[in-house]
Amino acid sequence: MLDIKMIRQNESDVKARLATRGVKAELIDQLLAADQQRRDLVVKSETLRQQRNEVSEQIAQAKRNKKTADEEIARMKQVGQQIKQIEEKLKEVQVKVQDWAARLPNLPNPTIPVGPDESYNVEIKKIGTPKEFTFKPKPHWEIGEKLGILDFERGAKVSGSRFLYYVGLGAKLERAVYNFMLDEHEKEGYTEILPPYLVNAASMYGTGQFPKFKEDVFQIQDQDLTLIPTAEVPLTNYYRDEVIPTEKLPVYFTALSPSFRSEAGSAGRDTRGLIRLHQFNKVEMVKYCRPETSYDELEKMTINAGNILEKLGLPYHIITLSTGDMGFSAAMTHDLEVWIPAQNTYREISSCSNCEDFQARRAHIQYRDEKGKLNFVHTLNGSGLAVGRTVAAILENYQNEDGTVTVPEVLRPYMHGVDLIE
RNA sequence: GGAGAGUUGGCAGAGUGGUAAUGCACCGGACUCGAAAUCCGGCGAACCGAUUAACAUCGGCGCGCAGGUUCAAAUCCUGUACUCUCCUCCA
Known part of the structure; x- marks a missing residue:
């Protein structure tokens, strides 16, 4: 606001x-x-x-x-x-x-690229080089289905399109990935949170999803409850209507949660695979800080997200979103896009935003400055990372010609030593 | 799901129709070499508006939230949220 x-x-x-x-x-x-x-x-x-x-x-x-x-x-x-x-x-x-x-979006930071859509986004950094395959890389859903670790058919039967089952080593890989992420964030000073997955309308309003984007979410009929579209909602509303003791700032939270999205209006896009689902796991990072440090915090958060990809050995690049491509509450957003070999392109896997005081003003999240005056904090949020898309990237980037998938080194301890999915 | 109790300033805690006591904390001052104690004074969140360059001043609002009754509501009525206790159920 x-x-x-x-x-x-x-x-x-x-x-x-x-x-x-x-x-x-x-x-x-x-x-x-x-x-x-x-x-x-x-x-x-x-x-x-x-x-x-x-x-x-x-x-x-x-x-x-x-x-x-x-x-x-x-x-x-x-x-x-x-x-x-x-x-x-x-x-x-x-x-x-x-x-x-x-319904007015946040003011864009004056330094970001101006343009009506994503074609005006600017790449600011490229890390890792896409691997040259000696064979034609398969899309992750083919790999996963062949290995019996992803079951989209039964997901569709039991729930509908854009749902799936992870099976056996697939489920284990997913769990390895998010446990790895949570551990890494904990090392960087984030407090692990396990939030509610259903929130009330006041919370949805606080982070900016309501009133404008109600059609993007799943709501419980006849109750003031909405399935969270991202853990950003419960994490940022944690301090709603509160004055955060100044000595606590900056506050770093991280949480694994499912994210539920109706994907209205995306019919026909990414209909297969793990890229676009009604329910997906995401490890989220949220920060509350003083206004003067929020852009430093944004840089750090972006690096935190990037480090996960680097340790996983996945090539990616960082882009700064243009004014037209940015989310409602953000003043500046860095997206991380991971290399997806079968599509021969980078796909979004993280989005790190500084909302400045936009959400804090909606949600009444304040701190006292040196003079004892109340002031709105700045809030930031970023994926660190989208777990399903990370699994997709691993399956594709680590696939072997025989259809097996090598487990990235850092994940092996989390996989009880399994180094190859076959 | 059923029954009961509660929700007032940073905290504690009075107030059952006439416009929010009091204590602690906090701020200023006095006393003191200094501090503590004591005394005097001030201050009761946040929010909105008017005037203002700003400080400030004045006003509104304000007793969980939303309505209602009344010239007037913390107080009466209705609804609702949350917390606690007991019962029921359940993992």
């Missing part, structure tokens, strides 16, 4: 920067007009309330002195009606202002 006062005071700058994210200037105009209307109504109602408070005091006095105050009471009855009318209108306007403001 952007600060309305800030928008008011920096109208043209806000318009220009949000325009790079596809927000029309008229929307801002509408918002500010409604806000002006709101403030006018506030003045009106508060003036009347003040009057009522004063007269009520007189009435109380009169009663104490056993005098009548019928005339005042009658007058205040009138005033009460007026207040009621004005405040009904005020409430309407307030809801409108709130709703519009809640």
